[in-house]
Amino acid sequence: MQHDLTLLTSLTVTAGRDKSGTEEAEDVVFRPGEISALLGPTGSGKSRFLSDIESMANGDTPTGRKLLLNGVEPDSDERFSLQGTLVAQLSQNMNFVLDMRVGDFIFTHAESRGVSDAREAALRVMEEANRLAGEPFHPENHLAQLSGGQSRALMIADTALLSWSPVILIDEIENAGVDKRRALELLVKSDKIIVIATHDPVLALSADRRLVFQNGGVKGSFQRTGREEELLGELLEMELKFSRVREALRSGVAPVLEPVHPG
């Protein structure tokens, strides 16, 4: 039986053990359209957690966690057909290595996914990527010629619209060249489960929930509060100001000194 992932309503990582064998407090449930941030220093257990999801842990990893789809353990056929395709990854180290035109490549990707109108799908990806990227680019550009920001924007738009995987794992989105907020909106709209491993406070606060790691296990889970949402607004404004000043300085204009936001 092929598990139909368009019907995935929840993904659960059951409570396991940390490095000293202490039981985690509770299961972690992920739902489509939700963003979760994983926080904690290097070595605190974020990677083990992510690899438990990716390998569809079955009590067979050092943490003893299990992965449930829609609340039940996948049977061996499902495990077999899903393994290796559950998680799409977006990372800062990734580049386009192919020497192909952007339009042709996105079309090829859409085609490989069996999308009914691959040309239309490719156009949508281009459109969204251009909304995310600071500087516009065209289907005739070669992948290798894109700037860092344009590449990242294209990867995000493509993953949101064309990737089959129900879970998207992001390790940071850099500040330069991509509209982070729009990027997250686009990913959320795609009805995927979004997991961000980050040290960036803006990304962390953009998440609906934060999981904090320590000694190889989940130590706490925090739902974003109303006050934190306000804080996020403030930080975003600061980032905006930062990038306006950067832009002004870059184009030789004196930066405007706006009054500080009242309140």
Next chain:
Amino acid sequence: MRLITVAGPPSCGKTSLIIKTCTHLMAGGLSCAVVKFDCLQSQDDVAYTAANIPVSVVLSGGLCPDHYFATNLEEAFAWASGAQCCIIETAGLCNRCSPHIKGLMAVCVIDNLMGIEAPKKIGPMLQMADLIAVTKGDLVSQAEREVYRHRIRQMNRRAVIRQVNGLTGQGCRDLAAIMAEAPSVESVTDMKLRFSMPAAICSYCLSERRIGAKYQKGNVKKASFGKTVCNTI
């Protein structure tokens, strides 16, 4: 003993992946040994030894390492027979030979950087594999990984395909679980290659270096180039 062939183009990540996978196998109580077949030189023994995996590197010199593998498999088997799991690493140089054997687990390793046509070009080493491990996904976009996987699937309908990171070992636990289930055999005598290796018994196989039809003996095949090019200027 479980005997597993791991084949793939040079530098695609075979050794990195085998070391990480063997670490899981050994932690699970299975003893491992590795034989590396290569042509001219190999540093792989240093890496395996550092990971406490018994290793024997043998060099084929002027011969194709896959032919050399077939010629020496019984001996390699005897060398490793104290282990529960023997992995054969070969760098398939010509993309035409394939070391895979009927009745044994066959693994093909390719990396994401080889270009979108690579799965087509690689031939029986990939087409006849039971398990295809794709490395270096950390360096390319999700889109490229997905298109690449699709191309691999077109060339091999039944193999298990896995993304593996040779540097971090991501995905190797899963490979280890699959390899632990590899068939065990008492002997390799009378086993059969899945695909015949190319016949290459011509004078150049025997170290001829001079160019010219008069030096060419044995299994010689002449190509057809079409109509002779005219001087059009």
